[in-house]
Amino acid sequence: MTAASTEPTDPQIAERIEDVDVSTEMQGSFLEYAYSVIYSRALPDARDGLKPVQRRILFGMTEMGLRPDRGHVKSSRVVGEVMGKYHPHGDSAIYDALVRLAQPFTLRVPLVDGHGNFGSLDDGPAASRYTEARLAAPATAMADGLDEDVVDFVPNYDNSFMQPEVMPSAFPNLLVNGASGIAVGMATNMAPHNLVEVAHAARHLIENPEATLDELMEFVPGPDFPSGGTIVGLDGVRDAYATGRGSFKTRAKVAVEQLSARKTGLVVTELPYLVGPEKVIEKIKDGVNAKKITGISDVADHTDRKRGMRLVIGIKTGFNPQAVLEQLYRLTPLEDGFSINNVALVDGQPQTLGLRELLQVYVDHRMRVVTRRSEFRLARRRERLHLVEGLLIAILDIDEVIQVIRTxxxxxxxxxRLMQVFDLSQIQSEYILELRLRRLTRFSRIELETERDDLLAEIARLEELLGSEARIRRLVADELEEVADRFGTPRRTMLTEGRVLPARQAARSATATPLEHADVPCRVLLGATGRIARVDRPEGTDELVITVPTRRSKHDALRSSLDTTSRSEIGAVTSRGRLIRFSPLDLPALPANAPQLAAGVRVADYLGLADRSERVLAIVSLTSDRPIVLGTAQGVVKRVTAGGYPNRPDFEVISLKAGDEVVGAAQGGDDDELVFVTTDAQLLHFPASNVRPQGCPAGGMAGIKLADGARVISFDAIKPADLDRVVVVTVAATSDTLLGADPGAAKVSAFEEFPGKGRATGGVRAQRFLKGQDSLAVAWVGPAPAHALGADGAVRGLPDALDKRDASGTPIDAPVAVVGRRIG
Incomplete structure (x- = not known):
């Protein structure tokens, strides 16, 4: 089939008819359209993570001077500037992209600082004439160096302006903020990540070019969504990092709270990525009306600026909140899927990239940026040095210079004549002719000589930098670290290794009591480095027996453990004197044969501790008849009356004085032995029966008498059955070495060597300080063998032989941060 096209039939113009093959014309036009969409609209560049419209917005705002320290301007002004100069595709497309760059719930690190209604997960933004915008601080890092020839510039659509082909991008924006887009025949959907983690992974790749994916995932374990939530199951994440494609489930962060004296509810404080509360409420109402969801009395959205996200779901009397929550995960967006498809442009071609490839493309880009920047600065320094040297010649022979000019x-x-007489270049001569008379002073000569020396030093430094790829790599790594320190924030999304049933299988497994797992006996393990997990009783066994790992690995030292059931409610005692209720149901389940705490989750993330200085010290039962016993840094001891705890998600178990904190907690009876260890190497132990149990509001009583400047660093309760195998571990150091500058000396002694004394006395010496030592950095009392770990969770060695009670210890090779007992 052919199509005919004719030009106007003017008598003076000959008629022209062209025969065009329709299939060829359609194929060519489609390819041009597809290329335009892929390259110029839908897919981001792997180097800066920006689509063309986003790049043009940031560049346009940079050219307008809309820096973070300037005032906001109307968004419509930005849209007009970008559309008129760089992006002639309509104002709606530009404003939509501008809005996305400013939404904190869409980007992990927003690049535009918006003022006004920029929308929410459930509502769109106001019109551009009502909102205002300026660049956010991280956007300045994206554009830093544009005036130093670090990237190529290309003409705009009508060749009247120049625009950058790619932004310098001081941080890996594509990984940090993710991207989404639909092109012709392909699409991209990339998850946001934590800036600090990605920067550390990039630094590791710079320093170790042959780094493997497993090594990089030590730094980037998974996505980090702006809305928080929980990623359930990391197999899909690893697939995405290995191949560029993968999928996983995300869950809302939900807590069971007592809404009133007789009403329990589910409180949602974090939702899956890009899921709004109104969408959740709508799905819950539809499920209740269709009788697919039971046990819900009401739903209310209490979200506000002060408390943030807070969706309250009321539970009817008699219904198990955990059972209702399982229904909601299965039937509403409280559990949502996320599919990763890492498609981005590399050298103008769309490619599917894994984590290592994404980092490598960015690192190569930054290497080129830093190299070009250094070359530009070197050229400018050399040009300035050339002028300064000419000025110095003129000042030294100023009378002759003036005579030459006057004649x-x-x-x-x-x-x-200046070029001939003084052997100057044309540029130097021109500069001297423009010299002002006030520069002809002795002070100016001194300034010029100082400037010359500084320029020579700077030129030498830049030449040395450009002559060594290793130095450039080090500079790129240092700049990444600086950006991460400036703009990095803690991780918001928690990662768990849990498994989620497919929808059909979950529907088939639903029963009258819709519980996904049985309430089985388990043991909750709290590591000394702050990781928590559970070990379930193997099916078909009557007793929970944990096999001790044959090889110790990272984080495998216990602070506390508790035998309970997977759906019970237990408590975590913190250094602030709080007890936080929680269920071990969603904790990572470790195998009973050789469990490793490195596979657990951080207990601070699991419990949602807002203040990172608050530490979890022990896991306790809320139904046991054994009191909770606590010791504080100021030497206070308290036993909390068993049972009768307030029916609240968290509550105080001790009233602390100003500046005090809990250093140890346990659950013990009257026959237990309570042990204090202080920074000045004093150990005191006495029977728990000497401490009368008190209610939660009480402040405790004197436990140990402290010397001036001393504080308690270790407290525990020892069971009578363990007394014959209990050891005391102490590590002595100077005050300065508490930061890890010097490992110090460690000592392991039998607990039996320490005589008991009365409560509120001063104790006995636990280690003799050598010259240069003035305090204990670490102390621990518990059943042997003791396991020591470094700050990073790595295993540390301790002396094998038992030492005397007041010996000075043995020097150790590496700093010890914590000591705990063996799993088992």
Whole structure:
């Protein structure tokens, strides 16, 4: 089939008819359209993570001077500037992209600082004439160096302006903020990540070019969504990092709270990525009306600026909140899927990239940026040095210079004569002719000589930098670290290794009591480095027996453990004197044969501790008849009356004095032995029966008498059955070495060597300080063998032989941060 096209039939113009093959024309036009969409609209560049419209918005705002320290301007002004100069595709497309760059719930690190209604997960933004915008601080890092020839510039659509082909991008924006887009025949959907984690992974790749994916995932374990939530199951994440494609489930962060004296509810404080509360409420109402969801009395959205996200779901009397929550995960967006498809442009071609490839493309880009920047600065320094040297020549022979200029007929002759007489270049001569008389002072000469010396030093440094790829790599790594320190924030999304049933299988497994797992006996393990997990009783066994790992690995030292059931409610005692209720149901389940705490989750993330200085010290039962016992840094001891705890998600179990904190907690009876260890190496132990149990509001009583400047660093309760195998571990150091500058000396002694004394006395010496030592950095009392770990969770060695009670210990090779007992 052919199509005919004719031009106007003017008598003076000959008629022209062209025969065009329709299939060929359609194929060519489609390819041009597809290329335009892929390259110029839908897919981001792997180097800066920006689509063309986003890049043009940031560049346009940079050219307008809309820096973070300037005032906001109307968004419509930005849209007009970008559309008129760089992006002639309509104002709606530009404003939509501008809005996305400003939404904190869409980007992990927003690049535009918006003022006004920029929308929410459930509502769109106001019109551009009502909102205002300026660049956010991280956007300045994206554009830093544009005036130093770090990237190529290309003409705009009508060749009237120049625009950058790619932004310098001081941080890996594509990984940090993710991207989404639909092109022709392909699409991209990339998850946001934590800036600090990605920067550390990039630094590791810079320093170790042959780094493997497993090594990089030590730094980037998974996505980090702006809305928080929980990623359930990391197999899909690893697939995405290995191949560029993968999928996983995300869950809302939900807590069971007592809404009133008789009403329990589910409180949602974090939702899956890009899921709004109104969408959740709508799905819950539809499920209740269709009788697919039971046990819900009401739903209310209490979200506000002060408390943030807070969706309250009321539970009917008699219904198990955990059972209702399982229904909601299965039937509403409280559990949502996320599919990763890492498609981005590399050298103008769309490619599917894994984590290592994404980092490598960015690192190569930054290497080129830093190299070009250094070359530009070197050229400018050399040009300035050339002028300064000419000025110094002129100042040294200023009388002769003036005479040459005065006797010349015109400036051209003066320039030529200066070049001949003083052996100057044309640029130097021009600069001298423009010299102002006030520069002809002795002070100016001193300034010029100082400037010359500084320029020579700077030129030498830049030449040395450009002559060594290793130095450039080090500089790129240092700049990444600086950006991460400036703009990095803690991780918001928690990662768990849990498994989620497929929808059909979950529907088939639903029963009258819709519980996904049985309430089985388990043991909750709290590591000394702050990781928590559970070990379930193997099916078909009557007793929970945990096999001790044959090889110790990272984090495998216990602070506390508790035998309970997977759906019970237990408590976590913190250093602030709080007890936080929680269920071990969603904790990572470790195998009973050789469990490793490195596979657990951080207990601070699991419990949602807002203040990172608050530490979890022990896991306790809320139904046991054994009191909770606590010891504080100021030497206070308290036993909390068993049972009768307030029916609240968290509550105080001790009233602390100003500046005090809990250093140890346990659950013990009257026959237990309570042990204090202080920074000045004093150990005191006495029977728990000497401490009368008190209610939660009480402040405790004197436990140990402290010397001036001393504080308690270890407290525990020892069971009578363990007394014959209990050891005391102490590590002595100077005050300065508490930061890890010097490992110090460690000592392991039998607990039996320490005589008991009365409560509120001063104790006995636990280690003799050598010259240069003045305090204990670490102390621990518990059943042997003791396991020591470094700050990063790595295993540390301790002396094998038992030492005397007041010995000075043995020097150790590496700093010890914590000591705990063996799993088992």
């Amino acid at each position: 010349s007929d015109d400036s051209e002759q003066a320039r030529s």
